[in-house]
Amino acid sequence: MALAFCGDEGNSTAYNVDHGVLNNGCFVDALNVVPHVFLLFITFPILFIGWGSQSSKVHIHHSTWLHFPGHNLRWILTFILLFVLVCEIAEGIVSDGVSESRHLHLYMPAGMAFLAAITSVVYYHNIETSNFPKLLIALLFYWTLAFITKTIKFVKFCDNDVGFSQLRFCLTGLLVILYGMLLAVEINVIRVRRYVFFKSPKEVKPPEDLQDLGVRFLQPFVNLLSKGTYWWMNTFIKTAHKKPIDLKTIGKLPIAMRALTNYIHLNEAFEAQKNKRSSLPQGSGSIWRALCCAFGRPLLLSSTFRILADLLGFAGPLCISGIVHNCIFETLGFSFPKMRDI
Structure with missing residues (x-):
């Protein structure tokens, strides 16, 4: 089966632009690739050079020492964005399966957007670590371009009477909202930190705790992903496996937690x-x-997470019950009572 961005059917009108370029769905999808390619070309050289690993102006023994405004919201929106993009990739692959030739425009832009979303959060983390917010201007342009191109696609769906009954319409609407919110977060960073378009940028000093070599508890200072997975404790865990630990290895608590x-x-x-x-x-x-x-x-958050953890504890037994009931006993022709009937 031939590969083509817009398809390769013999009587295909995918490349027809008689009614305008923006009225051709394939060209609109090609337009949506542009912001993601822009971000990848702009950020990859900076990431390969390793700018964010250590700033020449900041001598500090920890990897993360400040958060820009909207830090947690940015990470949450990025996780949601990645999930929606995976759904869009899956929808495009399924839609492409019913055509005579491969239509790469159905899922290639979403795949590029997925790579760009991962790159954006890695790039943001490195800039946040080095405390050089001026490099965030690349993300500002990226979110702006992504929001505009995805809005164009959403508007064209509306013009062609593609409604909520189509999954791609709903996914495109969600992506417009997510890109718009990420753009708002980026604008808020500019407003608070004043790193561009302002005469006097706001200087932020590292917390006192991170300047103390005795502080090893970094939970309040790492990014949201590291907080949720306790990734920052890997070094401590590896040390504990090699030799017994003592109070000096554990270190001191941050001032706010004493x-x-x-x-x-x-x-x-x-x-x-x-x-x-x-x-x-x-x-x-x-x-x-x-x-x-x-x-x-903190009490409200901990109580909420504790309740959610207890409720999710029932998911495992229920899933196992369903798997055993549907995959084994029904295959053998036996009837077995489900867990909820016991």
């Missing part, structure tokens, strides 16, 4: 509660209110 700091926060919250409710009787309720005021967000 008992004295937490006591000060709790005491301030408790005194504020006493001043606000001086006329009310004091009791255990005041302690709980002070705890919620001082540590409400």
Whole structure:
């Protein structure tokens, strides 16, 4: 079967632009490849040179020492973007399977976008590590171009009466939203850090904890992916496998996580509660209110994740029950009660 970006059928009209270039779906898909190729060509030389590994102006023993505004939101949006792009690749491959020739434009732009999304977050991490935000201007142009080209494709779908009944329409709409949100995050970094278009950029100094060689607990300072997977602990775990560890190897906690700091926060919250409710009787309720005021967000997050972890613990047994019931007993012709019926 012949390979062609727009297909290779004998009577194909894929290359016909009599009604305008933007009214040809294949050329619109080719236009969507441009931003991703731009990002790959711009960022790969910088990544290969290794600019972000260590800045010449920053001498620090840790790999990550600050977060730009919208750090966590950027990582979350990137994870969602990668998932949607995988769905778009799968949809394109399935759609291409019913044609006489290979239509690369159905899934090649999504594949390039997937590579570009991974490159963008690696590139961002290196820039964040080196604290050289001026290089983020490349991502600003990329998100802008990706948002414009994907919007053009979405508008052309609407003009040709492609609605919500088509999966590619829904995926394109989601990608427009995601690229728009990532563009907004990038603009917010410019607004806060003022690294371009402003006369006085905002200088950010590294946290005191990371300048202390004795601090080894890096959870508050690493990126969201490393936080979720505890990737930053790999060095510590490898050391523990080789030899017994001691308190010196474990190191000190960051200032914000020490008992004295937490006591000060709790005491301030408790005194504020006493001043606000001086006329009310004091009791255990005041302690709980002070705890919620001082540590409400961490408590809420930890409780939510604990509940989700407990609920997901039921997924494994239910999946095993379904696999055993459908793949084994039904194949042999036996009936076996499902777990929910027991």
